[in-house]
Amino acid sequence: MEARTHTFKANARAALADDNLRTALASAKGGFVAKRAGAVEAFPDFEALRERGAAIKDHTLANLDHYLARFTANVSERGGQVHYAGDDAAAREIILGICRDAGARRVIKSKTMAGEEISLNEALEREHELVETDLGEYIIQLAKEPPSHIIAPAVHKTRADITRLFDEHHHHRIDGPLRPAPELVAEARQVLRERFLEADVDISGANFLIADTGTVTLVTNEGNADLGTTLPRVHIVIAGIEKLVPGTEEASTMLRLLGRSATGQDMSAYTTFLTGARRPDDPDGPDEYHVVLLDNGRTGMLGNEFRSMLRCIRCGACMNHCPVYGAVGGHTYGWVYPGPMGQVLTPMFRGLDGTVDLPNACTLNGRCGSVCPVKIPLPDLIRHLRDWQFDAHLGHRTTRWALHAWGWVARRPRLYHPLARIGTRVLRWIGGRRGGAARRMPLAGGWTDARDLPLPSGTTFQAAWRAKRKEDA
Amino acid sequence: MSDTAQRFFSTIRRALGREAAPDPEAIEAERRALMAAPAPRPKWSGDDVTRLLTRLEAAAATSERIASRADIPAAVARVLLDAGAPGGPVQIGADPLLAGLEWTQEVTVAKGIDGVRTAPASVTVAVAGIAETGTLVLRSGPDNPTSLNFLPEHHVVVLRAGDVVDYMETAWARLHADGDLPRTVNFITGPSRTGDVEQTIELGAHGPRRLHVLLLEDHDQL
Numbered sequence: 001m002e003a004r005t006h007t008f009k010a011n012a013r014a015a016l017a018d019d020n021l022r023t024a025l026a027s028a029k030g031g032f033v034a035k036r037a038g039a040v041e042a043f044p045d046f047e048a049l050r051e052r053g054a055a056i057k058d059h060t061l062a063n064l065d066h067y068l069a070r071f072t073a074n075v076s077e078r079g080g081q082v083h084y085a086g087d088d089a090a091a092r093e094i095i096l097g098i099c100r101d102a103g104a105r106r107v108i109k110s111k112t113m114a115g116e117e118i119s120l121n122e123a124l125e126r127e128h129e130l131v132e133t134d135l136g137e138y139i140i141q142l143a144k145e146p147p148s149h150i151i152a153p154a155v156h157k158t159r160a161d162i163t164r165l166f167d168e169h170h171h172h173r174i175d176g177p178l179r180p181a182p183e184l185v186a187e188a189r190q191v192l193r194e195r196f197l198e199a200d201v202d203i204s205g206a207n208f209l210i211a212d213t214g215t216v217t218l219v220t221n222e223g224n225a226d227l228g229t230t231l232p233r234v235h236i237v238i239a240g241i242e243k244l245v246p247g248t249e250e251a252s253t254m255l256r257l258l259g260r261s262a263t264g265q266d267m268s269a270y271t272t273f274l275t276g277a278r279r280p281d282d283p284d285g286p287d288e289y290h291v292v293l294l295d296n297g298r299t300g301m302l303g304n305e306f307r308s309m310l311r312c313i314r315c316g317a318c319m320n321h322c323p324v325y326g327a328v329g330g331h332t333y334g335w336v337y338p339g340p341m342g343q344v345l346t347p348m349f350r351g352l353d354g355t356v357d358l359p360n361a362c363t364l365n366g367r368c369g370s371v372c373p374v375k376i377p378l379p380d381l382i383r384h385l386r387d388w389q390f391d392a393h394l395g396h397r398t399t400r401w402a403l404h405a406w407g408w409v410a411r412r413p414r415l416y417h418p419l420a421r422i423g424t425r426v427l428r429w430i431g432g433r434r435g436g437a438a439r440r441m442p443l444a445g446g447w448t449d450a451r452d453l454p455l456p457s458g459t460t461f462q463a464a465w466r467a468k469r470k471e472d473a
Numbered sequence: 474m475s476d477t478a479q480r481f482f483s484t485i486r487r488a489l490g491r492e493a494a495p496d497p498e499a500i501e502a503e504r505r506a507l508m509a510a511p512a513p514r515p516k517w518s519g520d521d522v523t524r525l526l527t528r529l530e531a532a533a534a535t536s537e538r539i540a541s542r543a544d545i546p547a548a549v550a551r552v553l554l555d556a557g558a559p560g561g562p563v564q565i566g567a568d569p570l571l572a573g574l575e576w577t578q579e580v581t582v583a584k585g586i587d588g589v590r591t592a593p594a595s596v597t598v599a600v601a602g603i604a605e606t607g608t609l610v611l612r613s614g615p616d617n618p619t620s621l622n623f624l625p626e627h628h629v630v631v632l633r634a635g636d637v638v639d640y641m642e643t644a645w646a647r648l649h650a651d652g653d654l655p656r657t658v659n660f661i662t663g664p665s666r667t668g669d670v671e672q673t674i675e676l677g678a679h680g681p682r683r684l685h686v687l688l689l690e691d692h693d694q695l
Binding site: 018024026027028031032042043044045046051052056059062063065066067068069078084086099133134135136139153154155158159162164174182185186188189192193196197205213215221223224226227229230231246248249250252253255256263266267270271273274275276277278279281282283284285293295299300302303330340360403462 | 477478480481482484485486487488489490494495497500501505506507510512513514515516528532539566585586590605606607608613614615618619620622623624632640642645648649652654655656657658659660661662663664665666667668669670671672673675677678679680681
């Protein structure tokens, strides 16, 4: 998909003015947060589970070459083919090649974020009939839009939107009455069932790759991925190399984290483990089975300070708990991965230029880091990206100038202390008139346009500290 | 190893700061140490079968206990009646547990996967049930073809009480003990569902609308 990360601010303004989007986001948000909280509450020691999950991922990442070789050998032994794609273009070429060799006309796809990352749909649609089978993905395919959430891709669509899309595409009519959810789901089931039965190739993602057995794990609730990986004669998996875990025991721990963090389920309806191609006496399953492993910038993170980001299991908890995401929605972020995880991944995958606003669209409130099932220090990584931006001379000139000036003063205590005293007094005086918060502040318009600036009611920290010491003595 | 593969692996090794392939024994030792502590897992009071059935119910599945495998046809007939398709056909695989059953006259039984696209119901046999989450474990193959678990709208799963285990790890130990994993292992926890229309849960998105579990309490059978 074409990146719109460089227009983040304009995207955000448009999103904030979109009443339909506000309705959709408001109804979704509370549900995700409450369901996760309930599931975590019911688990005896979720913190220990998070520790274990992070340790498993760290161990696997530190030995990624070993586990990757093991995974590959096991898939090959069971009739599957493993392909390596260094970047998005290579991955597309491999997948298109497999489809061509198979003489495929109709291709179906189960939701895959790696597929979004490599703009697979655009490439496939040029040569094949392509249908997304996850209901959310199907809805946004009809709307010709990218997903706005990594586990609920159509979270920005209201029932009225979906009614309109289905009326137009299934019945060629407009202005029909609002339809109930069960009717819409039943209609999608009927339409998509045909697509499952006639497809030549299915493309799926993977939630985990299990090295010991060469097994691909898929976690779904609808069952679309199961029909897709069973009925067509060719099955292609596309997955990032960070999806590896050593064995089924480790996978069990990761599954306990994933469901609870994503949807508040202790287990999704369908968790499926695929090992190789169809066996000689199997009555169903694909004859041809391919796994495409994607680097696309991941090894860069493996070798720098952002390795912990590769622990990510794509549960979506960080965005569900992010006040910025909750206000502007996923499309505002301008590329495949929205919310806090996207604010780190997008600059890593697409470069710092053109993604300057992403690490700054954050209040550093820390909720994302505290709910992350694999303890990725998201706020630290976002802060770290701001450092990188500063070092790379990116960002607005006034901001950079102000930071430079502050840095210069802060390193000179004899200058800093009197200036801080004066500043505090001035702010206190303003606060006294406006009730402790300023609606406007010279030079800080970007900040105060959208929120009030809380003002100091007392003295400077240092003065307060000195007074306390004197008192104690 | 192909050139592409070699480049792929050398990029990873460079990122990890190592020259050659690592020592597998050292990695295995580190892994064993990491996994030595017991996994944090849910706990429950009461027996595993009750836990399993309670969790299944929470996942919107239905269940009943049956005393012997001879009770399977009558239970399936009731599911067909609820489904508004009393005559079936009901689709089954070659599992020995389902062989030679006496079906009532009005129910048609279809074997294998021919006809599964239109059959209103299917019966498959689980190799294990996980009490922790109320999960049924099914293996692909001629005994229980995977498409039977997903195409019909009504899915009946037979689970022997003796095959109910406590945790996911125990189910894996059993699966590994049977040798190589099959093409597909399905962990099924309730019927198909979606929350993609305004986050309200609707059952029967693509897979079965109903999941009904027959818990077989007869320990002597097969």
